Amino acid sequence: MSQNTSTSNDSRPDLDDSINVSFAHSSAAVTSAAARENRNPGTGGEPLSIATFALCAVMLIIAGSVLGNSEGTLFRYGTTIKPDYVRGKPPGMADEVALPPKPMLAVYVKKGQALYSAKCNGCHGADGKGDGVNYPSLAGSSWATGPSERFAQVVINGLQGPTSTGKVFGAGVMPAQGGGMSPQDLAFLLTFVRNSFGNSVGDVITPEMAKAAVDISAKRAKAGSAVTAEELKEHEKELPGDKADPNIMIDPISLKPVAAKK
Numbered sequence: 001m002s003q004n005t006s007t008s009n010d011s012r013p014d015l016d017d018s019i020n021v022s023f024a025h026s027s028a029a030v031t032s033a034a035a036r037e038n039r040n041p042g043t044g045g046e047p048l049s050i051a052t053f054a055l056c057a058v059m060l061i062i063a064g065s066v067l068g069n070s071e072g073t074l075f076r077y078g079t080t081i082k083p084d085y086v087r088g089k090p091p092g093m094a095d096e097v098a099l100p101p102k103p104m105l106a107v108y109v110k111k112g113q114a115l116y117s118a119k120c121n122g123c124h125g126a127d128g129k130g131d132g133v134n135y136p137s138l139a140g141s142s143w144a145t146g147p148s149e150r151f152a153q154v155v156i157n158g159l160q161g162p163t164s165t166g167k168v169f170g171a172g173v174m175p176a177q178g179g180g181m182s183p184q185d186l187a188f189l190l191t192f193v194r195n196s197f198g199n200s201v202g203d204v205i206t207p208e209m210a211k212a213a214v215d216i217s218a219k220r221a222k223a224g225s226a227v228t229a230e231e232l233k234e235h236e237k238e239l240p241g242d243k244a245d246p247n248i249m250i251d252p253i254s255l256k257p258v259a260a261k262k
């Protein structure tokens with residue numbers, strides 16, 4: 001490569017002529033000085049100073065307490081929420097706004113279903129048919145559909161086989177199910193089993209009858225242990241207590257009888 005490239009004959013322009021290096025340097029120095037000393041106008045997205053923020057907070061608190069205590073209506077909820085306000089009835093609506101009454105049996109079966117799902121499903125199955133090996137069927141079981149006192153004692157105390165068919169199932173013993181169940185729950189549950197899976201006893205076990213069953217269970221000689229087929233012979237009767245008319249119309253929430261509509 002030739003070292004002699006910057007002769008005046010060279011076809012390229014002389015760099016010294018086209019760029020005044022010292023001028024270029026001095027103007028660059030001016031721009032950077034300006035950049036140092038003039039504030040950057042910013043983009044508007046910089047965070048608020050903490051002092052401004054605190055000032056706003058103080059002003060809001062003062063303003064709020066002044067407005068809130070004044071006689072003005074800005075924060076007076078009393079003017080929009082009236083203390084004894086009762087919503088007016090829509091035109092044409094009856095006086096008592098209640099769910100439509102249903103026959104007692106239907107209400108008890110419906111409520112009992114939820115309890116069955118929680119307590120018995122796991123062993124006896126959603127269809128109540130058990131599995132034929134470890135758990136017996138409740139569909140068509142003579143103990144489920146027979147005298148209510150016997151059935152209630154099985155459910156409350158559990159059962160040490162043999163079962164109603166004389167068969168002992170694989171699991172061997174059914175654990176007691178009465179714990180944590182109120183007489184009302186027990187009444188729902190027993191009524192459900194007696195009137196589901198094809199069982200159609202058609203009776204309602206009332207809370208009064210269920211309460212009697214709990215009392216009978218507490219007085220058992222072997223209280224706390226599962227009942228056996230032998231012991232169940234003593235309980236082959238209906239639970240004491242007034243029978244309820246399964247077709248009486250009751251309020252599904254309060255469970256109280258509802259006078260028939262005229």
Ligand code: HEC
Nearest residue numbers: 119120123141143160161163164168169171172173174177
């Ligand atoms: C942990 C499993 C299990 C649960 C939960 C269970 N059972 Fe049982 N149940 C059994 C077993 C096992 C037998 C049979 C006992 C035996 O063979 O010794 C049985 C037997 C019965 C029988 C006797 C059936 C007959 O015809 O002899 C009835 C009635 C019954 N159960 C009702 C219920 C009800 C109602 C519930 C729910 C509240 C329930 N069981 C919850 C396991 C269970």
